[in-house]
Amino acid sequence: MNTKNIVACSYVEGSDKKFTGVEASTGNKLEGEFSTATQQDIDSALNAATAAFNVYKNTGNFKKAAFLTAIINELNAIGEVLVARAVQESGLPLARLQGELGRTTGQLKMFADLLEEGSWVEAIIDNALPDRKPLPRSDIRRMLIPIGPVVVFGASNFPLAFSVAGGDTASALASGCPVVVKAHAAHPGTSALVGEAIVKAAKQCDIPEGVFSLLYDDAYEVGSQLVKHPETRAVTFTGSYKGGMALVKLAQERKEPIPVFAEMGSINPVLLLPGALDTSAESIAAKYAGSITLGAGQFCTNPGLLIAVKSASLDVFKTALVSAIEQVPSATMLTKGICENYHNLSKNILAENGITVLAESKVTNAELINQSAAKVVEVSAATFLSNPKFQEEIFGPYSLLVVADDEAERLAVVKALEGQLTVTLMAADNELAQYTELVSALQNITGRIILNGVPTGVEVCAAMQHGGPFPATNDSRFTSVGATAVYRFVRPFAWQDWDNALLPDELKNGNPLNIWRKVDNKWTKD
Structure with a gap:
């Protein structure tokens, strides 16, 4: 297990301030010293993410899907070691964490399938009407495009499914956005193992190095700096109301405010x-x-x-x-x-x-x-x-x-x-x-x-809605679980009067990707 910070898929030392993981049931220190990330690490990670974004956003859906699939394979390869460390750091039972590993890989598979099918981009085409009276209509084509580097905060209660390779990371990577993860201080060893798996998968699939970084801190400074960094375009958080609202406030105080998707719990x-x-x-x-x-x-x-x-x-x-x-x-x-x-x-x-x-x-x-x-x-x-x-x-x-x-x-x-x-x-x-x-x-x-059920146990599927009115979340229009979680990291963009050859494949005549599109107000694969 490599305990160094990961900056653009490379290991760096971090600061002289170090901390260790702790066994939840005994308080004993666990193997490995972790260094708090420096301001230089934060800058390097997000600058590399921005550079990588210009390539990764145009990477084909099948290549991105292959990347997510490679992460699944790497996680399964270390499954026994990974779950054992997560049991120590979280105090959660073995069976629970074995199931959580399955949920984590299942989420990645769901987003890989979403990419391969391709219709999630919501392509809309209004063909030109040159003979329309009193004025002609331009050819206008619209789809969803990624927004840029996403900062993901690992959650304490799901060391796998809401952490380094959890649903936030998986959905951001699927959308075409690079990810910088702030590891949760309660499970640094688990985070390190997962981070190594993602690095291996990225290198196997020739993914730009800046697409993934993993930074450590046992306090709040690194997280604050990540939210305030000018290259950050969105933030995800699962945790307390106090923690979530602190991040929302930081994001709103920036020169350029950015969205924070904070799931802050409820009494259900x-x-x-x-x-x-x-x-x-x-x-x-x-x-x-x-x-x-x-x-x-x-x-x-x-x-x-x-x-x-x-x-x-x-x-x-x-x-x-x-x-x-x-x-x-x-x-x-x-x-x-x-x-x-x-x-x-x-x-x-x-x-x-x-x-x-x-x-x-x-x-x-x-x-x-x-x-x-x-x-x-x-x-x-x-x-x-x-x-x-x-x-x-x-x-x-x-x-x-x-x-x-x-x-x-x-x-x-x-x-x-x-x-x-x-x-x-x-x-x-x-x-x-x-x-x-x-x-x-x-x-x-x-x-x-x-x-006639119980609220505990959230199914990972296309129809799931895991989000609600404030203060359960700060934006009830989105979900942090399920296939539509990808929509947190995209924005609509339109091309007007462009030559067909210059358009993205999702919007070209002939529908080369065979996806569902809304053409002149009718859903079709034609």
């Missing part, structure tokens, strides 16, 4: 409708005990809010949920800071008026550090509406049950909610017909509504 409300509780209270409780505590609750889609109307069936649900939560073993959280923050926030919320502890699990691995303890607490709807603190995300195995006196009060709770990544409805067959106003209100505050 779950509405327990009476018909569902009447028929399935105990099974729903078991399902949600698992979802609340999955991965020590360290998901941006963790169900942090349950909303129900008081009833005998709700009492059955509560009893079953308490029993299930109390049996959940503790788990290692990602970092010391995340663990401390979870315990402090959950302790502080219990000091608020009107809150009751329903269930709390015990630490079962006392010999390990950074252990979670699941908590489910309860407040009345009136109390919830009176205190905005109850809407704040507590990152970990925590959920708040809000109990309304009637449906009108539940609707008031829903209308008071901030933007969310997901909302879930637990409903009996045909029950939703009675709740059209509720469903409409929910649609206004989220990017995805789930019916």
Whole structure:
């Protein structure tokens, strides 16, 4: 494992300031010293990215797809070593990270397939109408083109799927944009292994060296400088509200403001409708005990809010949920800071008026550090509406049950909610017909509504929407998961009255790439 910074696919020393990876469950230092990137490294990486962009943006789709496929092959070749290091640095279970590696390579494959099919560029052609009266129409052809170097921030809770070769990197590379990754300080070794795989793939495929760089820092300075750098054209981030908004502010203060695509989490409300509780209270409780505590609750889609109307069936649900939560073993959280923050926030919320502890699990691995303890607490709807603190995300195995006196009060709770990544409805067959106003209100505050499932577990596919109204994300028009994540890094561009031979293949007469195009307002492959 090479622990040096990667600048334009080459290894450089970095500064004299060094740090090591740490085993999440013990606090022991792990193999390898990592050097904080210097300002020269930052400048070199982004200047090289800009130079490479002028070549890479015109690289054919099949060559870019081959590059993504080569990354897949390199990751699979080191899969066992990579997953073992990720287990140490994150404290996440082996099976979870094996699955995450599959998700990471699956994302790369999805974008490779997108490139090979080619229609994602949204080619539009309006042929010239020289005889149109009173004025002729020019020949105008439009498609999406990449915007330039993208800075990607690795995420703490997905050391593979939202990190160096994760969905942000994969979608940016697919769009034709070079990438400079700021490695997350909690998993530098994992990042180094993945970075080496990307470098090997780039060299195999004769990709311009400036297309990929990987920089280290165990603080905030390198990340800040990357966002402020004049050559940066977009930024992606997955993490806390505080961190995301700090990057948004930096980007807006630049001489040339740039887009930041910040996914900042949410509390993902779950509405327990009476018909569902009447028929399935105990099974729903078991399902949600698992979802609340999955991965020590360290998901941006963790169900942090349950909303129900008081009833005998709700009492059955509560009893079953308490029993299930109390049996959940503790788990290692990602970092010391995340663990401390979870315990402090959950302790502080219990000091608020009107809150009751329903269930709390015990630490079962006392010999390990950074252990979670699941908590489910309860407040009345009136109390919830009176205190905005109850809407704040507590990152970990925590959920708040809000109990309304009637449906009108539940609707008031829903209308008071901030933007969310997901909302879930637990409903009996045909029950939703009675709740059209509720469903409409929910649609206004989220990017995805789930019916009779759990929010944890985000499918990687073309239809996925992983983003929602502020503060879940800062731009709800886009997704950070799925094939359409590529649209964060492109802009529309039109050619007017150009000779056919000078146009990109996507817009040429005869459709040489055989893609779907909108020609004179009709979708066709002709």
